[in-house]
Amino acid sequence: MTTRELLPVIDVTACCSPLTRDTISADHADDLARSLKALADPAxxxxxxxxxxxxxxxxxxxxxxxxxxxxxxxxxHHLKVLVDSGYLEREKRGTWAYFRLVPGSLDSVAHLLVTV
Amino acid sequence: MTTRELLPVIDVTACCSPLTRDTISADHADDLARSLKALADPAxxxxxxxxxxxxxxxxxxxxxxxxxxxxxxxxxHHLKVLVDSGYLEREKRGTWAYFRLVPGSLDSVAHLLVTV
DNA sequence: TGGTGACATCGACCACTGTCAATGCAACAT
DNA sequence: ATGTTGCATTGACAGTGGTCGATGTCACCA
Known part of the structure; x- marks a missing residue:
């Protein structure tokens, strides 16, 4: 077979597989990591x-x-992190500060996760 | 109205809203935080x-x-973190170490997220 | 006006984490 | 056997992050 001499060349580069689709950009990775880091705490x-x-x-x-x-x-401190990250919103009524979930914020980051 | 005297008592505790469903357990929060922390890095x-x-x-x-x-x-180091967290699996073939995505690992953590 | 209660901010401490140079180890080639 | 290559591990360092006591601020009440 005439292709026999080509095979070793292919084998040498066998460890480096080409990409079949786009990968996440560095900026996008930074943003998503920031969002996840805000959630990655038990408290x-x-x-x-x-x-x-x-x-x-x-x-x-x-x-x-x-x-x-x-x-x-x-x-x-933790509440401030969650507000700054867009997961909670804060409303001051009189002496008390009330916190609410921002609708869709968890779903959006969860959706971003599965498309990484 | 005879209930008039009860209302001020209710008002005093107005800042403390009761729970309408179960919350995440401390252990569950720890586990989920660990999984998220493994993902919360741009690299x-x-x-x-x-x-x-x-x-x-x-x-x-x-x-x-x-x-x-x-x-x-x-x-x-990063690959080891991802393997230990169950997102990647490692297979050594000859000199090279190949890494693959663990199917469903990202989906499961994304699903856990929206049920917090 | 002074006091009290709810919350935010500050400063400090300690643990953890991301990073790299140096080194170790195993498989392969010569 | 010896050198080389691909990858893991170690040790060290700087930066980050969680925690709390102390303090500041604002709204409310007497």
Missing amino acids: RLRLISIVAASDGAEACVCDLTEPLGLSQPTVS | RLRLISIVAASDGAEACVCDLTEPLGLSQPTVS
Whole structure:
């Protein structure tokens, strides 16, 4: 066979497989990593869960400090991270600050995940 | 109305809304946070993307070092994190180590996310 | 006006993480 | 046997992140 001499050449480059579709861009990877990093903390996941399960789908800090077993400054810090990342929204009513889930925020990051 | 005297009591506790459904457990939050933390890195997201886009849906380290612009030990470290977290599987064939996506791993964590 | 309660911010500490150079190891070629 | 190549591991370093006490700020009440 005349193709016999070509095969070794192909074998040498066998470790490097070509790409069959586009990959995620570096900027897109940075953004998605930032969004995921905001969720990748047990305290913040529990905060989201408690807010979502609360009556009226909203809760204030006083509702959240005790079940988490963390100090008030720490809970405030986590809530700020979640608000800055777009997962929660904050509304101040009188003395209390109420937090609500931003609709669709979890679904959108979950959808981005499966298309990586 | 005889219920008039009860209302102020209700108002005093107005900041504390009751829960309408179960919240995520602390252990479950820990597990999910660990899974998300493994994904919450730009380099690891790009690794997953490149592996998924590679011919045969697998790639070796030599395919991954150059496009990421990171050193070989760093890429190996990230790949180990992804394997330990169940997103990639590693198969050694001769000199090369091939990495493949674990089917359904991304979908399952995405599904867990929207049910928090 | 002074006091109190709810929340945010600051400063500091400690643990963790991403990164790389150096090294180790195993498979292959010569 | 010796060298080479692909990859993993180690050790060290700098940067980041979670936590809390102390403090600041604002709304409300007496």
